[in-house]
Amino acid sequence: MLKIKIRRFDKDxxxxxxxxxxxxMEHSVEENLLKARFSxxxxxxxxxxxxxxxxxxxxxxGLWFATRHYCGKTCEADHVFIKPEYRSKGLGKQVFQWIYEYARERGCETSELNAYVHNFAGHKFYLNENYVIKGYHFLKKL
Incomplete structure (x- = not known):
């Protein structure tokens, strides 16, 4: 198993x-727009x-922190991505153990995430991490 180090990025x-x-990402977004969104x-x-x-x-x-009526203070993992050459080496397990500890330190009661419908390997991983499928994520372009 490879040993990881996690570092928080600054906005810049x-x-x-x-x-x-x-x-x-499933579809491309113009780079300047993506940078503006992240900013x-x-x-x-x-x-x-x-x-x-x-x-x-x-x-x-990414991590989002919120308080939600149905689960209390929560940490939502977002856009989890590991380069292909590092997959199946135990990094995901280490990352999520780090996320759980970090979220607990910040007072979170739960961890949430969304996964693309076609990401079957991700689904298997998250189910093995004891995530429970609670619903569907809907999106409508306006």
Whole structure:
């Protein structure tokens, strides 16, 4: 198992993590628009973290913090992405153990996430992490 180091990115480090987020996305979004969106996200209880293996960026994930009526204070993992060459090496398990500990330190009671419908490997991983499918995520373009 590879040993990871997790580092929180500052808002001005967008060019470091953006290429990884773009690899994960189902459809392309113009880069300047994506940068503007991330800039705004950083103003709203959002954090972005890098996953490093031997000082090399191996992945990225975001975290949203909120209080919700149905589950209390929660930490929602977002755009979790590990580069293909680092997959199936135990990084995901280590990342989520780090997220759970970090969220507990911040007073969170629950952890949530969304996953693309076609991400079957992700579904299996999240179910093995004891996430429970509670609903569907709907999206409508306006």
């Amino acid at each position: 480090e967008i060019n470091t993590f953006l290429p990884l987020v773009q690899e994960l 705004e996200m950083f103003e709203h209880r959002y954090e972005c973290h890098g996953i490093y293996v031997e000082e090399k960026l191996a992945g990225v994930f």
